Amino acid sequence: MQPFDYEYLIVGQGIGGTSVAWHLHDSGKSFQIVGDSSMPSSSRVAAGIFNPLTGKKLVKTWLADDLFPYARTFYGGLEEKLGQQIMHLTPIYRPFRSIEEQNTYLAQTADPGISPYVAARPDPGPQIPYINADFGGLEVIQAGWIDLPALLDASRTFFLKQHLYREATFHPADLSRTDDGISWQGKRFKKVIFSQGFFAMQNEWFNWLPFTPVKGQILEIATDVPLKPYIINQGIFALPLSENRMKVGATYSWDPLDWAATEAATDELESKLRTMLNAGYTLAGAQAGIRPSVRDRRPLIGIHPEFANVCIFNGLGTKGVTLAPFLAKEFCNHLIYGKELNPLVNIKRYFSLYFR
Structure with missing residues (x-):
């Protein structure tokens, strides 16, 4: 069997794909991100605010006690790696x-x-x-805000220098999947992770999921x-x-x-x-x-119901800057060590939509 060039192909370099990439990088795993700077991106429009108390009724953000300390650690670590301020505690x-x-x-x-x-x-x-x-x-x-364009640009530059980022338009027809691996533009991968935001609705592997953009x-x-x-x-x-x-x-x-x-x-x-x-x-x-919001307002993370080497990390909605780091850690632990995902974010909760 032909050897793998990388373990993971990450499609999409918004806050979701970038968070997954950093966690794989810190775990010593090989990957290549494919991003298309010409495409619109909700991550680049978003204000990047993180707020532990939301809504008219002053409700504590879901998982706030886990999300917020981890987000500060994650973004603080990235500031050291990238040599610039991206987190503004406000x-x-x-x-x-x-x-x-x-x-x-x-x-x-x-x-x-x-x-x-x-x-x-x-x-x-x-x-x-x-x-x-x-x-x-x-x-x-x-509370505060993350300068998302600065974070995404600096991360792209970092990964580009390490030959872990490729600027390209992703066309699904260019990707070939077998049980032995994923092939895309002359490279072989063990798994593909789709983190395409709104454009996941056009992805034939995951367009059955209940996105409500x-x-x-x-x-x-x-x-x-x-x-x-x-x-x-x-x-x-x-x-x-x-x-x-x-x-x-x-x-x-x-x-x-x-x-x-x-x-x-x-x-x-x-x-x-x-x-x-x-x-x-x-x-x-x-x-x-x-x-890229979801019917039950919870992210869509996990492995395809039929194809074990096709994955998704998406549906972060309006709270992406706090959800992405913590859930990327959980997702990478799931992929690398087999740790169970939180059932409230695992796409298993929607498998009935795929098999009906």
């Missing part, structure tokens, strides 16, 4: 919208599951004068006043990038599912922004992406 300020919301949220902070993620210091609202916070607000800690748009604005180091969250987020620039988002829409920023989505965001912001600004740009 608290999130949530202005209360009413006295009722204030009372509800403050009561919730006594919950021992919630309290580690809430600042004990006084309300910082007065330090953020450009935000409307008539009822005060809540400061969420252990969602389009989102964000804005970039230049403010008339200097910004403080707080992410603001009140229905939308306002993420400071520098002293006078911020990202604002995000919308949720299902029709049409395309990558074009629209005037309607811009108007929707600006309407909400004007309610939250009491300072002038200039619109600097808009971007849209398609989130």
